[in-house]
Amino acid sequence: MVGKGYPGGMSTSPTPTPAADWLRLDQQICFSLHAASRAFGGLYRVVLKDLGLTYPQYLVMLVLWEHGDLPVKKLGEHLRLDSGTLSPLLKRLEAAGLVRRERSTRDERSVEVRLTEEGSALRERALEVPRRIVTATSFDVDEIRALRARLDDLTTALDEAAVQAAREDS
Amino acid sequence: MVGKGYPGGMSTSPTPTPAADWLRLDQQICFSLHAASRAFGGLYRVVLKDLGLTYPQYLVMLVLWEHGDLPVKKLGEHLRLDSGTLSPLLKRLEAAGLVRRERSTRDERSVEVRLTEEGSALRERALEVPRRIVTATSFDVDEIRALRARLDDLTTALDEAAVQAAREDS
DNA sequence: CACAATTCAATTGCGCACAACTAAATGGTG
DNA sequence: CACCATTTAGTTGTGCGCAATTGAATTGTG
Secondary structure (H helix, E strand, C coil), X not given: CCCCCCCCCCCCCCCCCCHHHHCCHHHCHHHHHHHHHHHHHHHHHHHHHHHCCCHHHHHHHHXXXXXXXXXXXXXXXXHCCCHHHHHHHHHHHHHCCCEEEEECCCCCCCEEEEECHHHHHHHHHHCXXXXXXXXXXXXXXXXXXXXHHHHHHHHHHHHHHHHHHHHHHC | CCCCCCCCCCCCCCCCCCHHHXXXXXXXXXXXXXXXXXXXXXXXXXXXXXXXXXXXXXXXHHHHHHHXXXXXXXXXXXXXXXXXXXXXXXXXXXXXXXXXXXXXXXXXXXXEEEECHHHHHHHHHHCHHXXXXXXXXXXXXXXXXXXXXXXXXXXXXXXXXXXXXXXXXX
């Protein structure tokens, strides 16, 4: 196929892609990703309204429901979030009565995040959420799985590249 | 293949997927998307540091470079952003000397965003950015194009579903 | 044991995303 | 023309994401 390397995909030109073409917005994968991420945010906002959760708060609850009580550090590793994001978020979850935060007695640097009764109970009501989301995507399970795998590959590559680029920067 | 509909993909069980399994974090497409989006953000942060732009600011500049001067409204349509996001962002771009904002004389509700000399000149330095990003993904152009198409499908479906869900909510 | 390096959570500051609202200009209809 | 709905930016408030810093607890090393 001629013009395989061309971003637009419709050209039959055998010439290499001009740098300017790469700048075209509609060819930017980043933009599509950004838009899809925000579209998810919009849908979750609607779906989670009943539960009184934001989307990132829901992700935190998912981790706690799956893994049980965890220190903030572990929670951050699961979610790739640091304390700058998690601390205020957890404070809001605590204010909502869904979790408690307790200094570990074994290691007083660490703070254990524990589900309350109410927080555990919320899981029942959340069981319907993933179904609603999956249905909304109009994708079947295999397609979702394939897309997810590609995205995870992407994330791995990008993380590595960011580290590399930062290293070169110094 | 047995267990085709099972989110984990490895089960040989012929039973339908329990709702609880859908909650498992690592099967949530949303999480992968969220992570990939932030990984992109991290890479762009490094790559754009030289240009003094954030990632959303870069997206705005891309639109202006491609389409020329635009009213805030049109800019928002291209980027799916509203004035609540764009107004302060554009103020920062103006403070950086990259754009000017001028009330339209034809329609005084509208504000035209115009590239300055400096803003237009920045394009030259930005030409290398997409290449660096694409290289970092470790994907070839066809893979990127395919992924982008899937993501755009997703965005379309999600947007529609969000509207639908909001409608049912009332 | 003493001291330096590390770990962990919290805080601060900045920018983005979005809902809700305000204010001004415009357009349409009686 | 007068009135009202609509359009367009801007503002306010809330929450997320991340860099940088702080402070306390722990660990490692001589």
